[in-house]
Every structure is written in C-alpha cells, then in structure tokens.
Amino acid sequence: MDFSGITSIFSLADSLSGQAYNILSPLHLMDGTAEPCTPKVAGSIWDAGFWSFVAMIPVLISAALGIRFSPGKRFTAVFLALSAGMLIALLSYDLLEAAFDIGGIFYSMLGFFLGIAIYVLVNRLISRGGLKRRNSAECGGLGSLEPNKRTEKQAAMALVVGAILDGIPESMSIGISFLDNKLVTISVIVAVAVANIPEGLASGVGLKRSGISSRNILVTWTIVVLACVFSSMLAFSTMSNSPLGLRAVTTALAAGGVLAMTLQTVIPEAYEETHDFVSLVAGVGFSAAFFMSHMWH
Numbered sequence: 001m002d003f004s005g006i007t008s009i010f011s012l013a014d015s016l017s018g019q020a021y022n023i024l025s026p027l028h029l030m031d032g033t034a035e036p037c038t039p040k041v042a043g044s045i046w047d048a049g050f051w052s053f054v055a056m057i058p059v060l061i062s063a064a065l066g067i068r069f070s071p072g073k074r075f076t077a078v079f080l081a082l083s084a085g086m087l088i089a090l091l092s093y094d095l096l097e098a099a100f101d102i103g104g105i106f107y108s109m110l111g112f113f114l115g116i117a118i119y120v121l122v123n124r125l126i127s128r129g130g131l132k133r134r135n136s137a138e139c140g141g142l143g144s145l146e147p148n149k150r151t152e153k154q155a156a157m158a159l160v161v162g163a164i165l166d167g168i169p170e171s172m173s174i175g176i177s178f179l180d181n182k183l184v185t186i187s188v189i190v191a192v193a194v195a196n197i198p199e200g201l202a203s204g205v206g207l208k209r210s211g212i213s214s215r216n217i218l219v220t221w222t223i224v225v226l227a228c229v230f231s232s233m234l235a236f237s238t239m240s241n242s243p244l245g246l247r248a249v250t251t252a253l254a255a256g257g258v259l260a261m262t263l264q265t266v267i268p269e270a271y272e273e274t275h276d277f278v279s280l281v282a283g284v285g286f287s288a289a290f291f292m293s294h295m296w297h
Contacts (some may be wrong), residue, residue: 001171002152006106008263011043011080019094022140025046029048031266032135038261039158041181041182042178042179042181042182042240043178043179043180043182043183043184043236043237044179045237045240046183047178047184047232048174048178048233048235049229049232049233050234050272051178051184051189051232052118052171052174052175052228052229052231052233053225054189054193055170055171055174055188055192055193056167056171056191056192056195056196056224056225056228057198057278058192058193058194058196058223059163059167059196059197059199059225060199060200060221060222060224060225061200061220061225062196062197062198062199062200062201062204063200063201063204063217063218063221064214064218065200065201065204066201066202066203066204066205067205067210067214067217067218068204068205070204071201071206072272073272073273074274075201076198076201076205076273077195077198077269077270077272077274077278078274078281079197079201079270079272080198080266080267080269080270081271081274081281081282081285082194082281082282082284082285083191083194083195083197083198083266083285084266084267084270084278084282084285085281085282085284085285085286085288085289086187086190086191086194086195086285086286086288086289087191087195087258087259088193088261088262088282088286089187089260089265089285089286089287089289089290089293090173090187090191090192090254090258090289091173091254091255091256091258091259091262092186092225092292093187093289093290093293093294094177094185094187094188094293095173095175095176095251095254095255095258096108096251096252096255098177098251099111099112099175099249099251099252099255099295100248101245102244102247102248102251103244103245103248103249104215104248106147106253107244107245107246107248107249108249108252109252110249110252111248111249111250111251111252111253111255111256112247112252112253112255112256112259113256114225114252114253115169115252115253115254115255115256115257115258115259115260116254116256116257116259117256118253118256118257118258118265119165119169119256119257119260119261120264121261122163123260123261123264124263126165130296134224138142139243142268151287153182155284163199163221163224164202164224164227164228165229166199166261166265167196167224167227167231168193168227168228168231168257169207169253169254169256169257169258169261170192170196170228170254170258171192171228171229171231171232171235171256172231172232172235172250172253173188173192173251173254173255173258174188174189174192174255175231175232175233175234175235175236175239176235176239176247176250176251177249178235178253179236179239179240181229184291185293187289187290187292187293190288190289190292191289193268194285196243198266200221201258203217203220203221204217225266227234235250235254238250267282270282277278
C-alpha cells in the first residue's frame with residue numbers, strides 16, 4: 001500500500017507548525033529563529049476595562065436580539081454547549097495553568113477550590129430566591145418564582161445578581177490576563193463573549209414573556225456589563241503589585257468560579273435540548289479555545 005500521500009500531508013503539517021517557521025503561530029521570525037513575539041510587559045487598567053467590555057457587550061446585543069426575534073430553546077442550547085467547552089479550556093489553559101506558573105501547586109489549588117466554594121454558596125443563596133435557570137429561553141432566568149414575586153423590579157434584580165455572579169469570574173480572568181501581557185489573550189475574550197450569548201438571548205425571550213419592558217431589560221444588562229467591566233479593572237488594579245502567592249490564588253479563584261458556573265448552569269441547560277449532541281458541540285468549543293490559547297497566545 002502506498003502511504004506517500006499520507007506522508008506528504010504530515011510533512012506539510014510539520015512545515016506549517018514547526019519551530020523554525022510556524023505560519024499558524026505568532027512565534028516565528030523571518031530569519032528562521034523562534035522567539036516569542038508577545039512581550040511579557042503588563043497591560044494597563046484601561047486595557048483590562050476595554051477588553052472586558054468587548055467580551056461582555058455580546059450579552060447586551062444578544063438580549064436585544066432575543067427581544068426582537070425570540071429564538072427557541074434549542075438555538076440557545078447550542079450556544080450553551082459551545083460555550084461550555086470553551087470555558088473549560090479557558091479555565092484549564094489560561095487560568096489554572098497560569099496560576100500554577102505564578103505560585104505553584106499549593107496556591108493554585110487553594111484558590112481553585114475557594115472559587116468553587118464561593119460560587120456554589122452564592123449560587124445556592126440566589127437559587128433559594130427563585131433564580132434557578134438563568135440561561136433558559138423558557139423562563140429567562142426567573143426559575144420557579146411564584147406569581148406574586150413576578151414583579152418587574154424583583155425579576156430584574158434577581159437576573160442582575162445571577163448574571164453578575166456568572167460574569168465576575170469571567171471578567172476577573174480578563175483583568176488578570178493583562179498583569180503580565182500587554183496584548184489581549186484571544187482565547188479568553190472569545191470564550192467569555194460566546195458564553196454570554198445564550199444568557200442574553202434567554203433573558204430577552206424570557207423577560208419579555210414575563211411582561212418586562214424592552215427598555216428595562218436592556219438597562220438591566222447594561223448594568224451587568226458595567227459591573228463586570230469594573231470587576232475586571234478591580235482585579236487588575238488589586239493584583240498588579242500583589243505578592244505572587246495572592247496573585248496565584250486570585251487567578252485560580254477565577255478558574256474555580258468558571259468551572260462551577262459551567263457545571264451548574266451551562267452544561268445542565270445545554271443538555272436539556274441537545275442531549276448527546278452536547279458532547280460534540282462542547283468538543284468543538286474546547287478545541288477552538290485550545291487552538292487559540294496555544295497558537296495565538
């Protein structure tokens with residue numbers, strides 16, 4: 001059997017991804033030497049704020065689209081599944097691994113489980129208040145609220161609290177990524193942006209169905225976006241001159257919060273509509289974020 005065709009494919013792949021000259025990675029130089037072109041120079045607090053805004057604004061845009069077009073649950077679930085894979089890659093390669101490099105295994109594990117514990121505790125408190133299914137197009141984050149609780153103010157405040165809870169660890173990860181790098185981490189921005197789409201779509205559909213005005217829905221999400229931008233800038237400013245151990249704990253804390261959010265609110269609601277297909281879609285999301293993290297970092 002002639003394997004020359006297969007061999008040539010692997011040779012081409014090696015030439016495209018080799019250390020000497022890699023057109024798929026920003027690590028090559030024209031003279032054939034490999035040096036990182038991403039300088040290890042810290043960004044600024046305004047970098048953290050701007051790129052957090054870029055990553056969070058899709059939630060506001062998708063809420064407006066949800067109000068206008070009322071997409072179905074399955075459409076939203078596909079985005080949930082995609083974002084689940086991307087978020088798992090984000091916390092694995094851009095957060096937890098970074099925390100380990102900064103402070104070692106002790107501080108990274110301490111922050112990781114602390115982030116999980118904080119998210120679980122706060123999420124439980126919010127769920128007891130009626131906010132159970134934030135990404136569901138059917139209820140738009142209102143969960144099993146009793147009819148007498150479905151007032152405009154209560155529903156909006158519940159959704160704000162839940163969305164901020166989800167958005168804070170994501171936004172923190174963006175701010176932290178600028179501590180040692182002046183250039184934006186593409187995988188972090190894309191993963192957070194995609195993860196925000198289903199929540200915005202669901203809120204646009206569900207809150208509109210619950211009788212809340214379009215204006216108040218958009219004002220609600222504007223508040224969420226601004227709160228997350230603030231948390232990104234706060235994470236950057238507080239960590240910029242902090243000890244390495246504290247920086248590692250904070251980075252891993254964001255990773256733990258992202259993992260808890262993915263397991264508790266993203267994957268279960270994605271599975272409801274996509275079932276076994278969730279694995280394939282999440283795999284696509286994971287591989288996309290993995291590629292960006294390793295090739296365009």
